[in-house]
Amino acid sequence: MDITVNILLTIATAATPLLIAAIGELVVERSGVLNLGVEGMMIMGAVGGFGASYLTGSPWIGLLAAIAMGALFSLLFAVMTLSLATNQVATGLSLTLLGLGLSGMMGTSFVGQPGERLPNLDIPGLTSIPVVGRLLFGQDPIFYISIALTAAVMWFLFKTRTGLTLRSIGDSHTSAHALGIQVIRYRYLAVIFGGACAGLAGGHLSLVYTPQWVENMSAGRGWIALALVVFASWRPWRVLAGAYIFGAVWIGQLHAQAFGIPVPSQLLSSLPYLATVVVLVLISRNKRLTMMNTPASLGQPFVPDR
Amino acid sequence: MMRLELVKRPQRSMLFSALSPFIAFALTMIAGAIMFALLGVNPFNAFHIYFIEPISQTWQLHELAIKAAPLILIAVGLSVCYKANIWNIGAEGQFVLGGIVGSMIPVLFPQFEGPLVLPLMLLLGMVGGAAYAAIPALLKTRFGTNEILTSLMLVYVAQLFLDWLVRGPWRDPQGHGFPQTIQFGDSAILPELMPDAGRANWGFVFAIIAALLVWVLMSRLLKGFEVRVLGSSPRAGRFAGFGINRMVFFAFLLSGALAGLAGISEVSGAIGQLQPVISPGYGFTAIIVAFLGRLNPLGIVAAGLVLALTYLGGEAVQSALGISDKVARVFQGMLLFFVLGCDTLIHYRIRVIGLALTKPEAAAKLEATPKLKEAR
Numbered sequence: 001m002d003i004t005v006n007i008l009l010t011i012a013t014a015a016t017p018l019l020i021a022a023i024g025e026l027v028v029e030r031s032g033v034l035n036l037g038v039e040g041m042m043i044m045g046a047v048g049g050f051g052a053s054y055l056t057g058s059p060w061i062g063l064l065a066a067i068a069m070g071a072l073f074s075l076l077f078a079v080m081t082l083s084l085a086t087n088q089v090a091t092g093l094s095l096t097l098l099g100l101g102l103s104g105m106m107g108t109s110f111v112g113q114p115g116e117r118l119p120n121l122d123i124p125g126l127t128s129i130p131v132v133g134r135l136l137f138g139q140d141p142i143f144y145i146s147i148a149l150t151a152a153v154m155w156f157l158f159k160t161r162t163g164l165t166l167r168s169i170g171d172s173h174t175s176a177h178a179l180g181i182q183v184i185r186y187r188y189l190a191v192i193f194g195g196a197c198a199g200l201a202g203g204h205l206s207l208v209y210t211p212q213w214v215e216n217m218s219a220g221r222g223w224i225a226l227a228l229v230v231f232a233s234w235r236p237w238r239v240l241a242g243a244y245i246f247g248a249v250w251i252g253q254l255h256a257q258a259f260g261i262p263v264p265s266q267l268l269s270s271l272p273y274l275a276t277v278v279v280l281v282l283i284s285r286n287k288r289l290t291m292m293n294t295p296a297s298l299g300q301p302f303v304p305d306r
Numbered sequence: 307m308m309r310l311e312l313v314k315r316p317q318r319s320m321l322f323s324a325l326s327p328f329i330a331f332a333l334t335m336i337a338g339a340i341m342f343a344l345l346g347v348n349p350f351n352a353f354h355i356y357f358i359e360p361i362s363q364t365w366q367l368h369e370l371a372i373k374a375a376p377l378i379l380i381a382v383g384l385s386v387c388y389k390a391n392i393w394n395i396g397a398e399g400q401f402v403l404g405g406i407v408g409s410m411i412p413v414l415f416p417q418f419e420g421p422l423v424l425p426l427m428l429l430l431g432m433v434g435g436a437a438y439a440a441i442p443a444l445l446k447t448r449f450g451t452n453e454i455l456t457s458l459m460l461v462y463v464a465q466l467f468l469d470w471l472v473r474g475p476w477r478d479p480q481g482h483g484f485p486q487t488i489q490f491g492d493s494a495i496l497p498e499l500m501p502d503a504g505r506a507n508w509g510f511v512f513a514i515i516a517a518l519l520v521w522v523l524m525s526r527l528l529k530g531f532e533v534r535v536l537g538s539s540p541r542a543g544r545f546a547g548f549g550i551n552r553m554v555f556f557a558f559l560l561s562g563a564l565a566g567l568a569g570i571s572e573v574s575g576a577i578g579q580l581q582p583v584i585s586p587g588y589g590f591t592a593i594i595v596a597f598l599g600r601l602n603p604l605g606i607v608a609a610g611l612v613l614a615l616t617y618l619g620g621e622a623v624q625s626a627l628g629i630s631d632k633v634a635r636v637f638q639g640m641l642l643f644f645v646l647g648c649d650t651l652i653h654y655r656i657r658v659i660g661l662a663l664t665k666p667e668a669a670a671k672l673e674a675t676p677k678l679k680e681a682r
Contacts, residue, residue, distance in 0.1 A: 094642035101635025266470035
C-alpha cells in the first residue's frame, strides 16, 4: 500500500508542471494565439525561481520570481506577435531558443549549488490519515495550485462572460473586433497568463521536482505541454487527465530503469517523447473532434484595420 | 502608455526588404552591448573578441567554414519547408540520423576501403535524414498530425538512439570504455580542402552547391513556384492542381536529406567518429539562419557565416573573458527576434501613438495638416 501511495505521489509531482504549463497554453490558444515558446518560458521560470530562492534563501520568493519571470518573458512574445504581427510559429520558436540560451547564461553560477525545496503541506491530524492523508493533504503547494488553476480556468472559460469573449476572439478575431471587443488587449492578457503558468511550471521543476539548477532541466516538457493541449482538444479537464497519463509514463520509465529491466535505459527515456507522438496521431485521426474544438483563428496574425 | 499601430503598406517595401537583416543585426549589437555591460565587461573589448578576433587569421576562416557548412546545408532545406508553410523543426534529429546511418559503413565494415566508401556514406546519410523526416510527413499527410510537435519529439528520440549506439553496440572495444565508435579509416574521412591552410573540408562545398541548386529550384523551376503558391495560398494551389500532400513529402524529404548530409559530413569531416553528441544545436540554429537569410538560399549562405561566427565568438569570450559560451545562444536568439520584428516593416509602417497626447495637442496636429497642404 505504501508503495502505491509513493508511486501516486511521484506521478502527481511529474504531472504537475505539465498540467500547469498546458493549462496556461490552453488559455493562450483559446484566444487564438499559438505560443510555441512554452519550453523557453518554462526554463526561464526554472532559473528565475531557483536563483531567487538561492539568493534570498526563501523558496516562496523563488516561487513568485518564477511566475514573474515567465510572465515577463512571454511579454516579449506578446509585443512581437500582437503589436508587430510577426509570424507566431517563428516567434515562439525564437522565444524557446532565446530562453534556453539566456537561462544557461544566467544559471552558470547556480550549477551544483544545493537548493531549498518548497515544503510539503502538513496539516496535523489530516496528513497522517493512512493512505489518503498524504495524497490529499501532504503534497507540495504547487500541486494544489495546479488543481485549483484547472478548476478556475474551466469555470472562467465556460461559465463567465469574459471567458466567452476570449473564446469568441479565438474563433474569429475579425468578428470580435467588429463587435468592438479589444482583441489585442485580451490576447496580451492571455499570453501573459500563459507565460506566468509556464514560469510557475518551471519553478516547480527547480523548487520541488529536483530542487537545484541543471541546464536544460525542462527536457522537452514545454513541448509535451503543447502536445497535451492538442491531445485534450482544448478542454481543461482533458488536459488534467492527459497530464497525469504523461506523468505516469514519465515515472514509469524512471521506475523501470531503477528496477534494472533488461531494456536499454535510452529506450525507456525516449518513451515520453514516443508516447507524445503516438497520442498526437491517435487524437488527430479523429478529424471531427479536432476540427470542432480547434480555435478557428489559431496562429493567424491579427492587424485591426482602422 | 504608448501604443504601436501598424499601417498596411500598399505594397511590400523593397527598401526594408533589403535593409531588415542589417537593422536586425545592428539592434542585436546594441542589445549585446547592454548585455556585456551588465556582465561587467567593456562592450567594445568584448565585441572585438567576439566578432573580430575569431576571423582574423586564415586558419580561423577555415573554422568558420566548418561551422557554417552544416548551418547552411540544413537552413537551405528548411527554407523550402517554411516557404511552403510546412514546419519542420526537427532538423536536429534528421542531422543525427544522417550521421548514424552514414556511419554504418565505417563502423560495421571497417575493412571496406576505397574511393567508393565516402560517396556511399554521404548517400546513406542523406537517405537516413530523409527517412527520419518522412515520419512526420507521413503522420501529417495520413492523419493530419501536427508536424511541429512530432518532428520536435523525434529529435529527443534520435539523440537518445545515438547515445545508446555509442555506449552499447557500436562502442569501440579498444576505446578504454569511452562512449565513442572506432576512429574512421582514411577512406571514410571527408578530405580537407586546403590541408596546409586550415581544417575546412568538402562539407562547405556541399553547402554552397546545395544553396545554388535550391536557388535554381525556387526561382527557375515549376516546383519552386508550386512551393511559393502553396505556401502563400493553399486554396489557390489546390485550384492550380498542386497536391498539398505531395508538397509536404517533398519539403520534408528534401530538408531531411540535406540535414542528413550535414550530419554525415560533420561526423566524417570535423569529428571523424561517432560520439554521444555530434551537434551543438545546428538543427535549431539553422532555423535562425533560414529566417535571417530571408528564406532565400543565397541570403542563407551569408546568414550561415554570421551565425557560425556567433559560435566561434561564444567560444572566444568564454576562454578570454570567462563568460559562459551560452552567450552564443543568446546572440542567436536575439538576432532571430530582431529579424522577425524588422520584417514587419516590409509590410507595415509602424506608428507610435502616445496616449498621453493631450486633447489640445491632438487638435493642433489636426489643424496643422491642411495648412501643410496649402503651403504646397
